Amino acid sequence: xxxxxxxxxxxxxxxxxxxxxxxxxxxxxxxxxxxxxxxxxxxxxxxxxxxxxxxxxxxx
Numbered sequence: 001x002x003x004x005x006x007x008x009x010x011x012x013x014x015x016x017x018x019x020x021x022x023x024x025x026x027x028x029x030x031x032x033x034x035x036x037x038x039x040x041x042x043x044x045x046x047x048x049x050x051x052x053x054x055x056x057x058x059x060x
Contacts, residue, residue: 006038008056013055
């Protein structure tokens with residue numbers, strides 16, 4: 001059985017955001033605007049997504 005994943009896209013710039021929020025976006029593996037990554041759906045990843053949800057678009 002394959003692990004569940006979630007697709008995350010950075011849709012808003014990190015310029016002007018808190019330093020911790022920038023670090024969270026980098027921790028998710030997102031580099032620039034409209035960059036999409038597929039991450040394993042774990043509680044830790046969910047928490048990171050929740051923290052910077054206003055910058056992201058999530059699928060799945």
